[in-house]
Amino acid sequence: MRETVAIVGGGPAGTASAMNLSRLGFKPVIIESEKFPRFHIGESLTTECVDALNRLGLKEQLKGLAAPGKKGVRIFSKHSGNSFYVGAGDAWQVERARFDTMMLETAVDRGADYVQGRVRKLSYCQQQWQIEIELTDQKTSTLNAKFVIDASGQRRFSQRQGIFGPLKEGNYARQIAFFSQFKDVKRLPEDNFDTLIFHRDKHEWCWIIPLSESITSIGMVLSVKAFKKCRLPAEEFIDSRLNSFSDPLVERTSAASRIGKVRTTSNYSYRVDCYASQGLFCVGDSHRFIDPIFSFGVEFAVVEAEYVAKSIQACSKSLPSEWEAIAHQYMDISTSAQDVIEDMLSYFWDHPWGFANMAHVRYKEEFLEIFAGRIYEIEAGEGLRKIRASNARA
Ligand SMILES: Cc1cc2nc3c(=O)[nH]c(=O)nc-3n(C[C@H](O)[C@H](O)[C@H](O)COP(=O)(O)OP(=O)(O)OC[C@H]3O[C@@H](n4cnc5c(N)ncnc54)[C@H](O)[C@@H]3O)c2cc1C
Numbered sequence: 166m167r168e169t170v171a172i173v174g175g176g177p178a179g180t181a182s183a184m185n186l187s188r189l190g191f192k193p194v195i196i197e198s199e200k201f202p203r204f205h206i207g208e209s210l211t212t213e214c215v216d217a218l219n220r221l222g223l224k225e226q227l228k229g230l231a232a233p234g235k236k237g238v239r240i241f242s243k244h245s246g247n248s249f250y251v252g253a254g255d256a257w258q259v260e261r262a263r264f265d266t267m268m269l270e271t272a273v274d275r276g277a278d279y280v281q282g283r284v285r286k287l288s289y290c291q292q293q294w295q296i297e298i299e300l301t302d303q304k305t306s307t308l309n310a311k312f313v314i315d316a317s318g319q320r321r322f323s324q325r326q327g328i329f330g331p332l333k334e335g336n337y338a339r340q341i342a343f344f345s346q347f348k349d350v351k352r353l354p355e356d357n358f359d360t361l362i363f364h365r366d367k368h369e370w371c372w373i374i375p376l377s378e379s380i381t382s383i384g385m386v387l388s389v390k391a392f393k394k395c396r397l398p399a400e401e402f403i404d405s406r407l408n409s410f411s412d413p414l415v416e417r418t419s420a421a422s423r424i425g426k427v428r429t430t431s432n433y434s435y436r437v438d439c440y441a442s443q444g445l446f447c448v449g450d451s452h453r454f455i456d457p458i459f460s461f462g463v464e465f466a467v468v469e470a471e472y473v474a475k476s477i478q479a480c481s482k483s484l485p486s487e488w489e490a491i492a493h494q495y496m497d498i499s500t501s502a503q504d505v506i507e508d509m510l511s512y513f514w515d516h517p518w519g520f521a522n523m524a525h526v527r528y529k530e531e532f533l534e535i536f537a538g539r540i541y542e543i544e545a546g547e548g549l550r551k552i553r554a555s556n557a558r559a
Contacts, residue, residue: 171296193276251532324437333438
């Protein structure tokens, strides 16, 4: 009989984990509280993220989304004309409602069970996890499993249950993001379907992500404190900011109109240092979230999903006394990849011009690899070492 693995959450971390586990002969059970399709932010994928999805055999399913192809990221500073481009390979811009639904349906097609309900409690007894689920019809159900994946995203289920912790505030914790969908955003020939990032003062930035020929995702990020000073409702705030943020942004958005509701999310940056133990593993946003500016969130989710499936396979072939070493190895690999991005971002915000020079001129090849998301199990190159030394001095 196939060993059950309970998965809390059916976002990319949960569904990619399920697909990897099915391949290795496990029986994944995905428990998801929301009814899909549901809106989710996080639309720009990296090349390595797409490679991980291709490794799962999802090439045709991705093509079926008819999503725009992304070749890179153009980063604009405050003033018009000052921009640099990092061509980061072959990736996609996806509408997450459609992407996440495709992932969930494919995971189920490939053998995962799907339970619509909310996991309320996790308890550990005699080397088994007991998972209490509140079903949609207000009934409850209990599942027992030796292995559990927490893929609950920003809701951080196991940290909030007190299983893992402590929770540490991330460097970008006191920020707020506003976002919506727009039509009639002007696309200059050089924009292609790439991600455009516009930054201004430290930690203040906007994104343009094309989702189709006619629909564009636009978002803006700033500190909660700065937003409160404006005293504007979200809709007025996003519209007025678009008209004033920076020349290259205004050039593209002056004729744009909002076609979706304005959504916000705030205080989203954190980390949990210990996030795997006793057969329970956190994947994706459930243990760490940095700053979404260069679009690594879905990559973390789907690449960690590969490692977690292998870790669970290794545990199932070992004695429970060996599980902690396997959990530590999983955490070491995941943490050091996330550290690459966190260190790069710290340097970017402290030295935007120095960063442009490093990424675009001095260490171009190295930064192309990083922007493409090739950050797992790598040796730090000279550019990254210089960044780290500079961050340590700051
Ligand atoms: C402003 C902003 C912009 C971003 N832009 C990008 C981008 O351009 N590119 C990118 O790659 N990433 C981006 N991200 C990050 C990206 O959205 C996340 O990293 C990604 O969605 C993480 O996937 P996940 O599966 O870990 O979590 P999620 O996608 O959040 O999935 C978690 C799922 O778990 C379910 N769940 C939670 N608790 C329970 C429970 N108790 N029981 C049952 N189900 C539960 C939830 O309903 C949810 O469906 C952005 C994030 C923000 C905040």
